[in-house]
Amino acid sequence: MTDVKTVFGSLRNYQKGGVEVIDDDPRNYVFSNVFEVAEKSQPYERVAVGKNFDYVIEALRAEGTSPWYACAHDEFALVMDGRVEVRLMKPETPLVPSDKSGALRLTAAPSGRKMGRVVAGRGHMTLLPKGSAYQFHADQPSVVTIQTIQGDVTVERWADICQTK
Amino acid sequence: MSTAFAVQASEPDNYYGYRRFKKGAFEFHRDEYFVHIRWPKGTHTMAADIFLRALQRDIAWNFFYGTVNFDGVFGTLNHYGTVDMFAGRFNDAYRKAGRDYNETYKSEDLMATFKAILEDWTNRGYDPFAAPEETKQPYGRKDGDNKRAIERQRVTAKRMVGLPGDTPQRSDAGGYPVNRHFADVPQDQPEVYPEPGFEGEVSAFNLFAYLSRSDVTWNPSVCSVVKDSLYCPTSEEFILPVEHGNDRVEWFMQLSDEIIWEIKRKETGAPRARVVCRAGDICAMPADIRHQGFSPKRSMLLVWENNSNAIPALIESGKAPVVPVVF
Ligand SMILES: [Fe+2]
Numbered sequence: 001m002t003d004v005k006t007v008f009g010s011l012r013n014y015q016k017g018g019v020e021v022i023d024d025d026p027r028n029y030v031f032s033n034v035f036e037v038a039e040k041s042q043p044y045e046r047v048a049v050g051k052n053f054d055y056v057i058e059a060l061r062a063e064g065t066s067p068w069y070a071c072a073h074d075e076f077a078l079v080m081d082g083r084v085e086v087r088l089m090k091p092e093t094p095l096v097p098s099d100k101s102g103a104l105r106l107t108a109a110p111s112g113r114k115m116g117r118v119v120a121g122r123g124h125m126t127l128l129p130k131g132s133a134y135q136f137h138a139d140q141p142s143v144v145t146i147q148t149i150q151g152d153v154t155v156e157r158w159a160d161i162c163q164t165k
Numbered sequence: 166m167s168t169a170f171a172v173q174a175s176e177p178d179n180y181y182g183y184r185r186f187k188k189g190a191f192e193f194h195r196d197e198y199f200v201h202i203r204w205p206k207g208t209h210t211m212a213a214d215i216f217l218r219a220l221q222r223d224i225a226w227n228f229f230y231g232t233v234n235f236d237g238v239f240g241t242l243n244h245y246g247t248v249d250m251f252a253g254r255f256n257d258a259y260r261k262a263g264r265d266y267n268e269t270y271k272s273e274d275l276m277a278t279f280k281a282i283l284e285d286w287t288n289r290g291y292d293p294f295a296a297p298e299e300t301k302q303p304y305g306r307k308d309g310d311n312k313r314a315i316e317r318q319r320v321t322a323k324r325m326v327g328l329p330g331d332t333p334q335r336s337d338a339g340g341y342p343v344n345r346h347f348a349d350v351p352q353d354q355p356e357v358y359p360e361p362g363f364e365g366e367v368s369a370f371n372l373f374a375y376l377s378r379s380d381v382t383w384n385p386s387v388c389s390v391v392k393d394s395l396y397c398p399t400s401e402e403f404i405l406p407v408e409h410g411n412d413r414v415e416w417f418m419q420l421s422d423e424i425i426w427e428i429k430r431k432e433t434g435a436p437r438a439r440v441v442c443r444a445g446d447i448c449a450m451p452a453d454i455r456h457q458g459f460s461p462k463r464s465m466l467l468v469w470e471n472n473s474n475a476i477p478a479l480i481e482s483g484k485a486p487v488v489p490v491v492f
Contacts, residue, residue, distance in 0.1 A: 002348040006462075007422050008373075009445035017423065017441030019448070024428070024437040030490050031440070031448040034418070049447050050416045051489050052471040055394035057418065057447065076325065076389040076396070078372060080420075080445065088367055116359035116367035123373025123420075124355040125389060127325050129366040145418070147391055147469075158492035 008122065009035045010081040011061075011141055019163055032161040034059040034080055038143040040161075044136065046103070046146065047155045054101060056154055058146045062138035068106040069135070070095040075103065075128040075148040079120045082142025086126050088115035089133040102151010106133060170277040174285070182307025184285045188278045189268040191250060195286050197305050202239055204252050204266045207259075209238050213286070214293075214303045218406035220283050221293035225319050225384060228272060230470065231477070232410030234455060237434050240407070241275070245474065248272045255410065255455070257433035287311050294381035296402035296463065299345075320386035327370035332388075334370055335378035346402065346463035347377035350421075373420065376400050376465045383458075385468040393472040402463040410455035412477040414489045415470050418447040422464035426450075427457050442466075452480045452487040 009015075014035040019026040030050075037047050043063040050057035062084045070091065077086060091112040096104050110133045118126045128134050128146075136144065148154075173187040178194075185194040192203040200216040202209040219235040226233070228243040237256055242249040251267040253259025287293060289309030290301035294317065322332040335341035343350065352374045359367035372388065376398055379386075383405050385397035401424060410431040417424075419442040426440040431453050440448060450456050458466075479485035 002345075004346055004348050006347055006349050006377075007444055008420070009443070014445045015443050017419075017443045017446050020439040020441070022436045022438050026438075027492065028451050028488050029438070029440055029448045030488070031446065033443075033445045034447060035445040050418070050449070050469060052394070052414055052416060052469070053473065053476070053485075053489075055391065055471055057416070057469065059447075074324065074391055076391070086369075088363070090363070114360050115363040116357070118358070118367060118369045119356040120369055121351075121353060121355065123351070123371050124369050125325070125372045126355065126369040127328070127366065127389075132366070147389055147394060147396055149391065149394070156490075158490050162492065 009033075011035055011039055011143055026163045026165060029163070030158065031163040034145055035143055037161050045155055046153045047157065047161065048150065049145070049161065051150065054149050056148060056150045058148060058154060060144050060146070062136050062142040062144050064138065066136040068109055068133050069103040069153065070106055070110065070133040071103040071128065071130065071148070071151075072096040072098050072100050073130045073149065075146055077120070077126045077128055078145045078147070079122055079124050080143040080145055081122055082138055082140055083119065083121050084142050084144055085137040086118045086120060086128070087135045087137065088117065088129070089113065090115050090131070091133050094131060095133060100151070101149040103148060103153050104151065105153050109135075170271075170274040172278050172281040174281060177307065180306070186278060186282050188250065188275065189270070191268065193282060200286075202252065206264050206266050207252060209252060211236055211239070214297075215406065217283065217287060217291075217293045217303055220279060221315060222383060222406055224276065224279050224283060225317070227276070229409070230415070231412030232431065232455065234408035234410060236408070243272075243412075244269075246272060248275050250275060255432060255434060257435065283315055284310060284312065287315055294384060296382050317381065319384065322387050322389065325368065325370075325389045326372075326375060328368050329365050335375055341378040341380060343377050344379065344400065344463055347400075350374060350377040352377075372398065373465060376420070382463070385470075395470045395472050397468040397470055399466055399468060400463055401458060401460040401466050403460065405458040408455040408457045411450060411452060413471060413480060414452050414487070415450050415468060416447065416489075417442060417450065418467040418469065419444055420465035420467055422460070422462050424464055424466060425459045427459070429455050431455050449489045
């Protein structure tokens with residue numbers, strides 16, 4: 001046995017750090033915490049917590065069943081807390097133009113073939129393959145971050161989520 | 166195998182056993198504790214372990230993005246094909262006094278010399294990638310070598326770790342036991358249920374377990390790729406061996422435990438801020454700073470890079486801001 005303690009965060013228990021300014025503006029660091037953002041978001045709001053030109057990292061609270069999404073490029077979902085099922089479909093015809101960036105929210109379940117599903121726990125990363133449609137489901141409030149490109153579903157509210165002083 | 170680039174090395178020193186090296190007008194030699202660097206306008210001394218840990222990262226990262234400061238004086242600046250080796254270039258006092266010095270080489274040319282120095286100056290049992298508590302001391306006279314440790318390849322997944330034909334997951338059998346500081350990290354795997362025909366696309370893996378089995382520190386490795394968006398998670402312990410002055414914005418998402426970052430101005434080295442990151446914290450490193458991290462316990466850090474080669478020129482010309490978001 002070992003007495004080592006690795007500290008992960010969760011919706012219920014996270015301890016945020018922060019920017020200690022010497023000669024600077026804390027806004028330069030765009031500092032937030034994914035658990036805090038998820039705590040204060042509606043289920044499945046895809047809030048940008050990182051942005052580098054077109055690319056974003058979105059944080060979302062997974063709770064209940066999400067809308068269906070489709071995307072023309074790969075995305076990756078990393079579960080930070082809880083347990084999330086990812087359901088994957090291959091649409092009959094492409095739902096997103098190939099040059100369109102970011103995920104699109106679909107109004108209904110797509111028709112097509114079932115690709116399969118993944119049940120992911122904390123620390124598990126799931127491929128959301130390009131050209132597929134996907135839906136999340138979580139029985140208990142969970143937290144997911146998504147590596148993707150900024151798109152129609154991406155919500156930006158930096159001044160609300162980031163350290164400003 | 167022969168290298169296309171000549172390495173200027175002396176015979177081993179009669180007493181210390183280490184070779185001296187020359188590259189352009191730079192000269193390098195080491196003794197039991199220190200590395201000494203000489204260039205036309207000055208000299209510099211660094212502890213051997215600090216120099217070797219930095220040199221190891223600079224080699225593994227192929228000079229990385231932007232500036233790799235071994236300390237406040239010596240380092241390299243990557244131009245992606247060519248590379249500068251400098252002394253005092255990013256140090257306010259050296260610059261103002263005109264004491265800074267810079268030479269530019271083809272990247273493979275300087276790399277050949279750097280690899281020769283690392284190989285000769287790394288003794289048996291010393292692993293520059295390891296945390297200090299995990300490895301022997303690097304001091305003393307020349308005593309064998311550790312080629313196996315210093316020739317590790319940096320992991321770069323093409324799409325995602327664990328996909329067919331891509332970088333494999335880590336396991337005991339593959340020679341990657343769980344690190345002592347991550348002994349409590351769950352090793353469970355996601356449940357993956359592909360329908361027939363979709364086995365290669367319905368895929369997931371335990372990233373935290375993967376990182377718990379990393380045998381190196383401060384060595385970002387690509388694990389998932391969305392075009393130029395690279396997730397480069399890494400396990401960290403003790404001190405980032407370099408002060409990294411990126412030529413673009415990079416992001417940190419702290420996945421476990423805590424890292425304290427010291428932030429200084431990229432050009433001058435003047436302190437700007439300290440940033441404390443705990444699990445779930447995410448923050449940007451602006452393009453006009455240098456950063457060095459301190460990890461009290463081995464921790465998991467997601468380094469997020471934008472690999473687009475258009476960015477350094479956009480930032481240098483002022484067409485793109487040095488921060489990722491203005492709000
Ligand atoms: Fe960095």
